[in-house]
Amino acid sequence: MMSKTARIAPPFADRRTMQAVVRDRYGSADLLQLRQVELPTITGDQVLLRVHAAGLDRGAWHIMTGRPYLMRLAGFGLRAPKNRTLGSDVAGVVVAVGPQVTDFRPGDRVFGTCFGTSHGSFAEYAVARTNKLARMPADTSFEQAAVVPGSAQTALQALRDHGRVQAGQRVLIIGASGGVGSFAVQLAKAFGAVVTGVCSTAKVNLVQSLGADHVIDYSSTDLAQMTERYDLVLDIGGNRSLSRLRRLLTAHGTLVLVGGEAGDRWTGGLGRQVGAMLISRFVPQRLVSFITKENSADLETLARMIEAGTLIPQLDRITPLAGVADAMHDLEAGRVSGKVAVSVAS
Template sequence: MRAVVRDSYGTADVLRVAEVPKPTPKAGEVLVQVEAAGLDRGAWHLMTGKPYLLRLVFGVRRPKNPVLGRELAGRVVALGEGVTKFAEGDEVFGIGEGAFAQYAVARADKLALKPAGLGFAEAAVVGISGTTALQALRDAGKVQAGQKVLITGASGGVGTFAVQLAKAFGAEVTGTASTPKLALVQKLGADHVLDYTHEDFADGTRQFDLIIDMAGTPTIKRLRRALTATGTAVIAGGEGGDALSGGTDRQLRAQLLSLFVRQRLTGLLAKENAADLKVLAELIDAGKVLPSIDSVVPLEGVPQAIVDLVDGLVSGKIAVDVS
């Protein structure tokens, strides 16, 4: 089968499209014929092997799985031992291993039936980004109807879902984005938009009950300045920081400080599960959430797509057409 692979960690130059063996599902897994895959920021981390702590799970010297990609949508073609919730031919979406390929294995508890109203490309970009946004708002942020919510990085892969989900939960939503991307954030339903190249959300003129920080760059001091006295900040974006731990140090410092102040400062470790995929599918079927796709690229376009994503040239998500 054709797949996007790399033999070592590095820049996009290490990626190539090659023929590799079709994987075999183990107990609790299914084999999916991938129609489309989603490109999330995690693909860059797994390509570069940074932060280095990731390598303890995915391979210390070189990747355990040479095939890149985790978000996917496609059809079930084989079932591993013990899998009863799916049948061959089911159209599914969710999270697997080696999604930038014609076939990929996925744990059954990380898949759900594809929403009928979505094409494969749209469904493919939901798995990681959608569940991250949902858990940031509902679980970590404990969002309530009527709250004033700020989404930083609102035009990004997770941010575009977070804006729509916050509106679905009944919040008054403000989103930050760069000038060219403000129109998208407004289209997604944000009540207010801030151009971060000209406006500072922490200038003291506004305060929020809840901040979902997907931008990954605001200091804890700035986040606190923009919160109400008892507001909550969820630091979901983890970019920056050192090569060992990435941006997780900012989350840890925020949680430590939260022990001594009235404001609630917390991080997010998203959990991949089918239950939240089903919640997202229901919201999609109800018309409250719609994946925002910047472009669709073939397997050969993945290296450049990753470069564009890291350079900030992407609005929403990039889908990979595998079929």
């Protein structure tokens, strides 16, 4: 039941259950099941969304597998996941609002993240906090909007806040064809940078279409042998050593580590991130890692850029809820270019 003080859109007031992608323990995508579960409740500053589309990203894989194990100590559940549902990025329609909500009302089309709530976006309904939502950009489909929040905010904060990108700078984006990378290339160009993207042979055309000035195929070019130096390097989900990445920088350049799959199953890329912080104290170069802060202001910035045509979400495919497990396998295997959208409601 909803809180007595929650405002609920009439067509949904009697709904009690929903379909959702769930799992009962940490592990591979083979454990994911589409089940009928209880409809979530909302309180305080939360809203209930009728999910029209959700975005699939690497963060969902980490939460699904519970790796690195350190994240389990951070509140996700030690032996088994606290939240059975998955999915963070979402686009949908508000159907109910908590008693403290003043910015949104039932019927609003919104996009954002469900991160930090008890119910994920791979479901017919999801819960989100208002400070992690914004109104959807005009003339944008739910599927396009759903893949923006996590990846595009990460790219924006990596370039603007931590990379301190400036017009005319030379920017190298390693992992340019992925979820974060496909947004980072476009954003770096919007900031006036000269952009070089690094990707596999099969994805060169995509990175060129995003506006990259130069594209490097890592299967035929060894980055360690390159003589070009960059003012800013974004290493997205990589595992290259800090010493090798530093050699790609100018004397006072900046390296931003965005995620990372290096390290063991216990700490993941934490060792490399801590190492970057320590080294940065003793060299003229800046080595930075960060955790994305989901917020409404950045979502509104991204929405304006989408409306202006400066930023275009790159959809690899659109899959139904029943296809999440297969899409997760493809994401893990590197068979995804750009983003996968999960279509939930037409």
